Amino acid sequence: MKPAAFDYYAPDTLEEALAVLAERGDEAKILAGGQSLVPLLNMRLAKPEALVDINRLAELDYIREEDDWLAVGAITRQRALERYPLVRQRLPLIADSLHYLGHAQIRNRGTIGGNLAHADPASELPATLVAMGGELVVASAAGRRTLAPEEFYLTYLTTTLDPTELLVEARFRLPTGRHGGAFVELSRRHGDYAMVGVAVQLELAPDGTLARAGIGMCGAGPVPIKAAAAEALLVGERPSEQVFAEAGVRAAEQAEPESDIHASADYRRDMVRVLTVRALRLALQRATAAPDR
Numbered sequence: 001m002k003p004a005a006f007d008y009y010a011p012d013t014l015e016e017a018l019a020v021l022a023e024r025g026d027e028a029k030i031l032a033g034g035q036s037l038v039p040l041l042n043m044r045l046a047k048p049e050a051l052v053d054i055n056r057l058a059e060l061d062y063i064r065e066e067d068d069w070l071a072v073g074a075i076t077r078q079r080a081l082e083r084y085p086l087v088r089q090r091l092p093l094i095a096d097s098l099h100y101l102g103h104a105q106i107r108n109r110g111t112i113g114g115n116l117a118h119a120d121p122a123s124e125l126p127a128t129l130v131a132m133g134g135e136l137v138v139a140s141a142a143g144r145r146t147l148a149p150e151e152f153y154l155t156y157l158t159t160t161l162d163p164t165e166l167l168v169e170a171r172f173r174l175p176t177g178r179h180g181g182a183f184v185e186l187s188r189r190h191g192d193y194a195m196v197g198v199a200v201q202l203e204l205a206p207d208g209t210l211a212r213a214g215i216g217m218c219g220a221g222p223v224p225i226k227a228a229a230a231e232a233l234l235v236g237e238r239p240s241e242q243v244f245a246e247a248g249v250r251a252a253e254q255a256e257p258e259s260d261i262h263a264s265a266d267y268r269r270d271m272v273r274v275l276t277v278r279a280l281r282l283a284l285q286r287a288t289a290a291p292d293r
């Protein structure tokens, strides 16, 4: 299969890329790692008149620790973040979720920005960003804005990005104190998108109660969902099987799954409950074993 003809732009700087988008954004697609876009082009499910290849934008290839944040440039390869020392040693939620994202060969090429902007509701990384209280920074020739995931994700494969805008950075809030995270998912085979996945990030207060709980769900609705009611239930509580079970019920109540060829909506909802409890247990285990940051 071959894509339909398109004009090809390969800007060397962000400024140039934004200028092209200002002019041709309506009819253009951004090409990052190509792991989702190229198959769509080849099957002619997408037929943009122009392609803006952002792979030369070295200024968007970085991982930085900035006070309370881990800032990741949009064209950073997924594998680079997975291998980043702080992620490997102290942020198992990010490491786990990337491990589930396709296969190593795909992550060598796929970018953090491309995955987040693609907005597949079954994708692991957007749910992880939700659990960690993350943000997305987008830029256009007119300036920058910073969005919470709830403001960025609209519905299946659709974001609030304007055609003239580029996602330039993902920001993961760094947990403090004793903390632990975990991502668990149900998929047909390793490397497939999640049928259902749950991301959990916990922070413990000095007295052992939960100072913060972040829970993000994928495969549970048209967008990555923040399990806000379960989070609210957990904060201030001493972790226990009973509290975790109740949090699982609340997360399941908040899920909005649909039936498809892989699973019924009821099955998915119940798996949200089960996986939430499993992720909470694993995150707690890691938090209690971890030193203070």
Ligand SMILES: Cc1cc2nc3c(=O)[nH]c(=O)nc-3n(C[C@H](O)[C@H](O)[C@H](O)COP(=O)(O)OP(=O)(O)OC[C@H]3O[C@@H](n4cnc5c(N)ncnc54)[C@H](O)[C@@H]3O)c2cc1C
Pocket (backbone or CB within 6 Å): 029, 030, 031, 032, 033, 034, 035, 036, 037, 038, 074, 100, 101, 102, 103, 106, 109, 110, 111, 112, 113, 114, 115, 117, 118, 120, 122, 123, 124, 125, 161, 165, 166, 167, 168, 191, 192, 193, 194
């Ligand atoms: C076999 C296989 C298995 C996979 N399994 C999984 C999986 O389990 N979980 C999962 O999450 N993904 C999976 N993927 C998808 C993969 O992770 C992609 O890397 C990712 O979805 C897109 O990243 P990319 O850099 O390749 O983006 P591209 O494919 O280049 O772009 C994807 C979309 O995002 C837009 N875009 C890209 N960058 C930006 C930007 N900076 N700003 C605005 N828009 C942008 C593009 O225009 C396009 O619409 C799989 C892919 C394959 C081929």
